[in-house]
Amino acid sequence: MSADYSAGFIEQIRAAAAHQQRLQIKGHGSKAEWLPLASGDDVVELSSHNGILQYEPEELVLTARSGTSLADIDAVLAERQQMIACEPPQLLPGNVSQVNGNDALGSGTLGGAVACGLSGPGRPWLGAIRDAVLGVELINGEGEYLKFGGQVMKNVAGYDVSRLQAGAWGALGIMSVISLRVQPCFALERTLSAEMSAPRALALCATLGVRNLPITGTAWIEGQLHLRLAGNDSGVAAACVALAEFGLQVNADDEDLWRLLKNQNHGFFQKAAQRQSGAAKLWRLVTPPAAAMPNFLSDPNSDALVLWAGGLRWIYHDDAQAVADYCRQVGGWYWAIGEAMPIDPMQQQIMAHLAKAFDPHGVFASPLNLNAAAGEA
Numbered sequence: 001m002s003a004d005y006s007a008g009f010i011e012q013i014r015a016a017a018a019h020q021q022r023l024q025i026k027g028h029g030s031k032a033e034w035l036p037l038a039s040g041d042d043v044v045e046l047s048s049h050n051g052i053l054q055y056e057p058e059e060l061v062l063t064a065r066s067g068t069s070l071a072d073i074d075a076v077l078a079e080r081q082q083m084i085a086c087e088p089p090q091l092l093p094g095n096v097s098q099v100n101g102n103d104a105l106g107s108g109t110l111g112g113a114v115a116c117g118l119s120g121p122g123r124p125w126l127g128a129i130r131d132a133v134l135g136v137e138l139i140n141g142e143g144e145y146l147k148f149g150g151q152v153m154k155n156v157a158g159y160d161v162s163r164l165q166a167g168a169w170g171a172l173g174i175m176s177v178i179s180l181r182v183q184p185c186f187a188l189e190r191t192l193s194a195e196m197s198a199p200r201a202l203a204l205c206a207t208l209g210v211r212n213l214p215i216t217g218t219a220w221i222e223g224q225l226h227l228r229l230a231g232n233d234s235g236v237a238a239a240c241v242a243l244a245e246f247g248l249q250v251n252a253d254d255e256d257l258w259r260l261l262k263n264q265n266h267g268f269f270q271k272a273a274q275r276q277s278g279a280a281k282l283w284r285l286v287t288p289p290a291a292a293m294p295n296f297l298s299d300p301n302s303d304a305l306v307l308w309a310g311g312l313r314w315i316y317h318d319d320a321q322a323v324a325d326y327c328r329q330v331g332g333w334y335w336a337i338g339e340a341m342p343i344d345p346m347q348q349q350i351m352a353h354l355a356k357a358f359d360p361h362g363v364f365a366s367p368l369n370l371n372a373a374a375g376e377a
Contacts, residue, residue, distance in 0.1 A: 005049040006145060006176050012044060013174070013363055014143040022365040025170040027067055027109035030091040031116055033338055035169065035367035044174060046111055052076060053177065061134065063179040066111025073110060081185045086129045087120025087262045088113035107263075111175045117167030120262040121217040121228070124308050130166035137177035138165070141359030145176070164354065171351070171366035172358040186216070186230035191258070192243055193226045193251035198293045198300050201225040204246060205309040206290050213239050217258055220306040221268060226251070228258055261307070268305045271316060280316040281339075283323055287313060287332035294326045341368065 016023050024040035027047055046067040054063040057080040064073060070090050077083055090107035114136075119128045138146045138161070148161040165175055196204070201220040208215065208227075214235050217228035227248060229236045240250060260266040271282070280303070289310035297303045297315060305314040317323055320336065327334040335341050343351065348370075355370035 006139065009044060009049075009139050009174055009176070010143040010145065012042070013139060013141065016042065016363050017141065017143065017361040020361070021363070023363055024365045025115075025174055027112040028069070028107065030108040031112060034116070035338075036340055038365035038367045038369060040365035046109060046174070049176070050109070057082060060182050060184075061179060062182050063135075063177060064110055066109060066114075066175040066178055068110045069107055070110060070113060071107040077182055078185075082182045083185050084132060084180060085122070085126040085183045086132055087122055087126065087258075088129055089118055089120060090263045110178055110180075114165050114175060114178060115168060115170050121219060121258055121307050124311060125216045128166070130163040132180045132182070133162050133166060133178065134181050135179040136162040136165055136175050138173045138175055138358075140173040141361050141363040146173075168351075169366050169368045170364055171355045171368050171370045173364065187232050188236045189216075189228065189230045190236050190240060191226055191228050191251050191254045192240065192248035193224055193254060194247040194249065195224050196220075196247075197223070198304065198306060201306065202290060202293070202310045208243075208246075209289075209309060211242075213242070215239075215309075218307065218309045219257065219261055220304075221266075223301040226254060226257060261305075266305075268314070280318045281320070281336045283315050283317060284335045284337060285313040285315065285323070285327060285332055286311060286334075287327065287330050291330035291332065294322070296322045296326070343368070 013023065015021075021041035022039065024038065024043045026043050026045055049065050049067040050072075051068060052062065052064045052073065054061075055076060056062075060082070062073065062077070070084075070088060073084070074090075088108070114129055114133060117129055120126075136148050138148065140146060146161075165172060198220055204225065205218055214229050214231035215227055216230040217226075219226045225248070227243065229239050231239075257266075269282075271280075287310070289308065291310065293300060293304065293306075293313075294315065294317075296317065296319065303316040306312070307314075315323070323334050323336075326332075333342065351368070352370050355366075
């Protein structure tokens with residue numbers, strides 16, 4: 001779009017600060033059900049603040065307004081055989097947000113992707129969204145327009161402010177413009193599959209992890225391990241031959257698997273609708289890859305999805321204490337989708353300090369509720 005909404009955002013923020021009001025930041029609303037909604041007096045709508053401002057394929061850099069649709073960005077990149085490597089999810093119909101009756105307005109925005117910090121199935125091999133962020137133009141809680149890293153705030157000296165936005169859920173301000181590093185698409189991609197138990201799949205992933213293989217994704221689901229290989233033709237072909245000794249065979253039927261997992265449109269995530277009737281919650285667990293699977297699942301083939309070579313585990317379970325005990329035992333982290341995100345006390349203190357530096361008046365109603373923590377510090 002040609003219109004510049006920044007002046008309107010600045011005016012809205014300054015008015016809210018003057019009247020001690022709080023603002024909710026909203027793009028497409030595709031992740032609205034992931035955390036409890038923070039109460040606000042007004043909404044900052046970013047979905048109209050969209051458009052790609054600059055794209056330099058030769059330099060592998062794209063700059064866009066924060067309300068730009070991820071689908072639109074992907075379409076432009078695909079024309080030049082390029083991609084956002086970290087595969088930020090586009091939460092289309094059937095995802096966690098929408099099965100709760102909250103229809104998203106689109107596939108998700110660039111600003112929302114950075115703010116929530118979520119990455120796709122290739123996270124351990126292709127990097128996280130924060131690794132792709134090169135620069136951010138930000139409007140803070142005092143209505144100041146800041147460009148990073150060209151401008152430095154004295155209260156946050158020493159931090160990479162652009163990357164701090166990843167996972168901040170809007171607590172640090174309104175991202176107006178974002179620059180990303182992109183990369184060429186792989187020449188060839190293949191999915192290999194084999195039936196096996198979860199423990200065997202974890203052990204095999206650990207074995208393969210020390211080999212020089214072009215793995216860019218793993219998924220254990222419904223009693224099967226799937227490996228995604230990507231690279232040049234000869235490298236992928238050689239890896240397919242080497243992996244045949246483990247019973248892994250090319251699975252042409254699963255070409256769409258990784259898109260479904262990335263966008264959480266796979267049938268596994270549809271079960272989240274059960275939360276409406278008070279049944280099992282959907283948990284997101286980040287664990288050491290080699291950690292044993294939890295022993296409290298009645299049917300792992302139905303109730304568990306394991307990604308990132310064991311590092312990310314989605315499970316359905318109704319006993320929060322059992323999940324907490326398991327994660328403490330293996331040294332992991334857990335979060336029930338739709339509930340407050342657990343944050344380590346030391347990390348909470350650091351995040352609250354940053355929130356106060358960027359938003360001293362507590363204007364932004366982030367679902368992380370860091371303003372309250374900053375006030376208690």
